[in-house]
Amino acid sequence: MNTTILHERQPDTPEAANVGYTPMMPPESPLERPIQNLFAPYRDKDAPGVTSAPGIGLWRLATFLPAIASTGVLIAAFVDWFGTEGLTTFEGFLIALVAMTFFWIALSVSTVTVGIINRLRDRKVVDESAPPAPLKVALLVPIYNEVPWDVFGNAVAMLEELEERDCVHDYTLFILSDTRDEAIAAQELQAMEEICRYLPAGKVHYRRREDNVDRKVGNLADWTERWGGAYEAMLVLDADSLMAGSAISALADEMSRDPSAGLIQSFPQLFGAQSLFARVQQFSSAIYGSLLSEGLAKWTDREGNYWGHNAIIRTAAFASCAGLPRINTTRAKDALILSHDFVEAGLLRRAGWSVRFLPRIRGSYEEVPATLIDYVIRDRRWCQGNLQHLNILTSRGFHAVSRFHLFQGAMAYLLSPAWFMLLVFWAIIGNGSDANVITYFSDANPMFPTWPEMSSVNNFFILLFMYGMLLAPKFMGAGTYWMTGVSVKQLGGLKQFALSFLFEIVLSILFAPILMVQQTIAVIRTMIGYKETWKPQQRAGGKYPLSVLAKFHALETITGALLLSGMYLGIVSIWLLPIAFSLASAIPLSALSGVNLREMDWSRWHMGTPEEFDEPNIIRLARVNRSRLRSILEPGPADRLAAE
Numbered sequence: 001m002n003t004t005i006l007h008e009r010q011p012d013t014p015e016a017a018n019v020g021y022t023p024m025m026p027p028e029s030p031l032e033r034p035i036q037n038l039f040a041p042y043r044d045k046d047a048p049g050v051t052s053a054p055g056i057g058l059w060r061l062a063t064f065l066p067a068i069a070s071t072g073v074l075i076a077a078f079v080d081w082f083g084t085e086g087l088t089t090f091e092g093f094l095i096a097l098v099a100m101t102f103f104w105i106a107l108s109v110s111t112v113t114v115g116i117i118n119r120l121r122d123r124k125v126v127d128e129s130a131p132p133a134p135l136k137v138a139l140l141v142p143i144y145n146e147v148p149w150d151v152f153g154n155a156v157a158m159l160e161e162l163e164e165r166d167c168v169h170d171y172t173l174f175i176l177s178d179t180r181d182e183a184i185a186a187q188e189l190q191a192m193e194e195i196c197r198y199l200p201a202g203k204v205h206y207r208r209r210e211d212n213v214d215r216k217v218g219n220l221a222d223w224t225e226r227w228g229g230a231y232e233a234m235l236v237l238d239a240d241s242l243m244a245g246s247a248i249s250a251l252a253d254e255m256s257r258d259p260s261a262g263l264i265q266s267f268p269q270l271f272g273a274q275s276l277f278a279r280v281q282q283f284s285s286a287i288y289g290s291l292l293s294e295g296l297a298k299w300t301d302r303e304g305n306y307w308g309h310n311a312i313i314r315t316a317a318f319a320s321c322a323g324l325p326r327i328n329t330t331r332a333k334d335a336l337i338l339s340h341d342f343v344e345a346g347l348l349r350r351a352g353w354s355v356r357f358l359p360r361i362r363g364s365y366e367e368v369p370a371t372l373i374d375y376v377i378r379d380r381r382w383c384q385g386n387l388q389h390l391n392i393l394t395s396r397g398f399h400a401v402s403r404f405h406l407f408q409g410a411m412a413y414l415l416s417p418a419w420f421m422l423l424v425f426w427a428i429i430g431n432g433s434d435a436n437v438i439t440y441f442s443d444a445n446p447m448f449p450t451w452p453e454m455s456s457v458n459n460f461f462i463l464l465f466m467y468g469m470l471l472a473p474k475f476m477g478a479g480t481y482w483m484t485g486v487s488v489k490q491l492g493g494l495k496q497f498a499l500s501f502l503f504e505i506v507l508s509i510l511f512a513p514i515l516m517v518q519q520t521i522a523v524i525r526t527m528i529g530y531k532e533t534w535k536p537q538q539r540a541g542g543k544y545p546l547s548v549l550a551k552f553h554a555l556e557t558i559t560g561a562l563l564l565s566g567m568y569l570g571i572v573s574i575w576l577l578p579i580a581f582s583l584a585s586a587i588p589l590s591a592l593s594g595v596n597l598r599e600m601d602w603s604r605w606h607m608g609t610p611e612e613f614d615e616p617n618i619i620r621l622a623r624v625n626r627s628r629l630r631s632i633l634e635p636g637p638a639d640r641l642a643a644e
Contacts, residue, residue: 024192024206026172029230033221033319036347041397044321047352048260056301063114063299067106075099094425101418104411105469108292112473115295119483132168132256137312138231139173139248142219143188144212145181146239149633152191153626154242159203160625161245161618169252172231173204176219178212187633194632216308217324217340228315238309242271244363244618251312254358262318262353263345265304265311266364267293271611271619275370277593280507282368283500283607288477290484293359302354303401308341310364314353318344321351329391331529339385342409343392346402355402362485363618365611371594372511373544373552376518381532383413383522416519423516423579427563427572474505490610500607510589513582517556543594546587553586560584 036042078098082091139158143151155173162171175192179185185208192206209222220236228234233255235248247266255261267290270282297304322344326334337343345355369375389406398406478501481491491497525532550557560583566572567580582589597603605612611619 026202026205026227026230028226029228030226031224031228031316031319033225033228033323035323035325036321038325038327038392038395042321042347042351044317044351044353046320047262047317049352050260050302050349050354053301056299059114059299059301062117063110063295064107066110066113067103070106071099071103074102094422097418097422097425101415101422102466102469104415105466109469109472109476111295111299112288112291112476113295114298115291115293116476116480116483118294118298119291119480130257132253135169135232135252135256136230137169137171137248137252138223138227138234138315139171139237140176140220140223140234141174141237141239141241142176142178142216143239144178144216145184146179148184148187148191149626149629151175151239152188152195153629154240154622155204156195156199156625156629157618157621158243158245158248159199160621162248163200165245165249167245167249169249169256171248172202174223174227175204175206176223177206177208178215178219179208180212190633191629194629214336217336221323224315224319228319231315233312234315234318235312236309238366240367241268241309242365242618242622243310244616247361247363250361251358254356255312255314258354258356260302260354261314261356262321262348262351263304263306263311263313263355265306265355265357266361267357267359268307268310268364268366269362269609269611270368271365271609272367273370274596274598275593276507276595276597277372277375277511278368278370279597279607280504280511281375282609283504284474284508286486286609286611287481287501287504288474290359291477291480292473293357297357297359300357300401300405302356303349303399304345304355304357305405306341306345306355310366317348317351317353321353322347327388327391329388331527335388337385337392338388339382339409342386342389342405346392346395346398346406349399349402350397363616365619371544372514372590373548373593376515376522376552379515379519380522380525383519384526384532386410386413387523387526413519413523416516417523419516420520423513423576426576427566429573471505474501474508486610490614492605492608492613496605496608504607509578510582510585511593513579514553514556514586514589517559517583517586521555544591549587549590553590556583556586560586 075095075098078095079087082095087095139155141151141155152175155175159171159173175188177185177188179188188206188208192204195204209219212218214221224234233252235243235251237243243266251264251266255264258264269289270278270285273279273282324337324340324343324347327337329335349355369378386409389410393403393406482488488494488497491500544552560580563572563576563580564584567574567577572580597606
């Protein structure tokens with residue numbers, strides 16, 4: 001059991017005793033949390049079992065069959081093209097790479113299509129046929145060296161909204177600190193004392209672990225084992241999470257109505273984006289992500305996934321079924337499971353609890369890294385954790401869809417090296433057998449295959465098809481945004497929406513090759529055994545020195561320069577120009593990613609979302625409370641983003 005500092009401080013004045021000051025933690029209510037064996041099946045005796053929705057098999061077929069069929073057609077076209085003189089092993093490997101990368105693109109398109117179909121046929125958000133039974137719900141906010149006024153400002157906003165509602169359920173918020181910086185820890189205590197002056201007694205608690213063993217997993221495990229027995233459900237939040245009272249209540253209501261639900265995940269929208277890069281992510285999530293998540297929720301049904309935050313969990317089920325063991329990997333023994341959320345969802349489903357995804361519940365928010373570099377740093381941690389999932393695929397008792405989530409999490413990063421290899425091969429093929437890199441530098445190379453004629457028509461149609469499939473979900477989302485309940489007025493009007501859509505498309509095309517290379521680097525770092533550190537990131541972003549930008553983006557810059565040189569010499573296809581330009585411009589594009597759009601009148605509304613044009617009450621409350629607490633607390637360290 002980890003040692004915990006319990007700050008049982010008394011009010012400094014008689015006045016403080018009358019305004020809601022509360023001890024930092026309530027009495028303990030222990031809950032047993034056995035560690036699971038991944039190689040032995042497990043069934044929770046208290047789990048009522050899972051009943052799939054009618055017709056779920058057809059929905060899954062409608063999602064995967066088009067993706068498989070279109071990938072098969074593409075493979076046949078490449079085999080016919082390459083196989084004029086028989087396929088070599090190398091050509092077969094190249095076709096396999098094409099198939100692997102294209103399948104996931106096609107699956108994204110078919111998932112959005114399923115989402116659109118489901119929206120057209122069913123507009124019900126959640127089942128309200130039965131009144132919910134009251135639950136005691138703990139709102140858990142694990143933090144690690146975060147900006148105190150942001151964390152506590154969000155906490156106050158959520159509690160204020162819940163207090164204004166006629167809630168069936170009883171909510172208590174816990175700030176679970178793993179902070180190592182003593183100056184920040186002192187600010188956390190000061191912020192806690194301040195918010196307790198005007199919140200109802202017993203509604204918010206704080207504890208700081210002396211030893212932050214096992215990071216966020218250990219932080220939540222400590223709370224579950226010591227206090228979890230007093231609460232039927234726990235809603236897990238990140239330090240940058242924000243949820244409207246209506247969203248929290250909707251999740252609790254649905255868990256109360258569904259006794260088989262072990263976990264219900266909401267769809268966190270991005271908010272608060274100021275920089276160019278953050279706005280791209282925020283606009284993309286708001287316009288295209290909703291229907292993608294709708295399709296995902298439909299075909300995953302009761303075998304959904306968990307993203308580690310903004311989700312409600314049945315506390316007893318989590319304790320009984322999701323105690324994470326340590327695992328052995330090719331690079332480490334007795335390793336902590338880093339991307340714990342996917343695995344915990346799989347363990348709950350294995351034990352007989354359903355895992356659901358309800359993307360139509362509005363008012364669930366999180367923030368996004370402000371710059372390209374900040375995003376990549378966070379992504380490297382996620383890459384290391386997701387690649388661990390390959391070691392868990394053979395675990396006993398996991399549902400097939402749970403295994404697919406684990407595999408998909410790993411493939412999200414392994415696809416980038418595959419794309420990078422395709423880019424290299426495409427550059428080598430060049431403009432045909434008489435004008436490619438190999439024949440240019442060597443008159444005879446019997447080890448290299450004789451490529452089929454690569455005409456400009458072939459290049460154009462192949463790349464047009466691939467780009468078209470990549471961009472299809474964006475156009476589908478933009479054309480059907482009204483299905484999500486968003487009006488064009490909430491997007492700044494038709495003209496502003498059209499401009500935002502155009503900017504997002506262009507910027508996504510520019511940033512995508514850079515992210516491809518950076519994710520390839522992340523995969524290589526993981527494979528050679530490099531351990532990513534667990535540390536906060538800058539929330540507001542900032543300007544990086546040229547020396548940092550140059551070092552960070554050296555590989556992209558060199559790759560782009562080589563591609564452009566090859567085009568100038570006529571040995572690399574001109575159709576790769578957008579990718580080459582992006583890579584060669586990685587340094588200025590990275591610097592541009594941190595530009596604050598709100599500081600300029602002409603750009604402040606570009607790629608704006610409904611949260612920008614029609615600010616929800618919860619975001620307004622959070623902004624006001626953050627500002628108020630910041631004015632009270634002493635200036636702290638630079639803004640940081642949630643550690644997970």
